[in-house]
Amino acid sequence: MLFHVRMDVNIPADMPAEVADEIKVREKAYSQDLQRSGKWRHIWRLAGEYANYSIFDVESNAELHDVLTALPLFPYMKISVTPLCRHPSSIRDSDA
Structure with a gap:
């Protein structure tokens, strides 16, 4: 099944930069794994x-x-x- 998904990110302004950076690193790794698998x-x-x-x-x-709720962001x-x-x-x- 194909889905079009819009994701708007709003990291709290008071989140420490090192915490935000760590979340972004995990997000990138997870999203790239999903891309390699063909799911994303x-x-x-x-x-x-x-x-x-x-x-x-x-x-x-x-x-x-499940995929979306597992996103670190x-x-x-x-x-x-x-x-x-x-x-x-x-x-x-390939559109199917």
């Missing part, structure tokens, strides 16, 4: 924002929930999820 297909930064648009390819709503995120399906006019078989 694409990630794009939104220019001028601490936010991204991503495409996830997971087995179920529950798996997406999850407690500091606002997340919007849109389920996707292949468009009948697409010429790419």
Whole structure:
């Protein structure tokens, strides 16, 4: 199942920099592992924002929930999820 996910990050201003940096290191490692596995297909930064648009390819709503809630930055995120399906006019078989 494909999902379009917008993630807006809002780290508290009073969080010590070393704590924020450690969370970001764990976030990067986790997200890159998911990308290598094919579950996190694409990630794009939104220019001028601490936010991204991503495409996830997971087995179920529950798996997406588990993936997202395991993100180290999850407690500091606002997340919007849109389920996707292949468009009948697409010429790419890999859209499924």
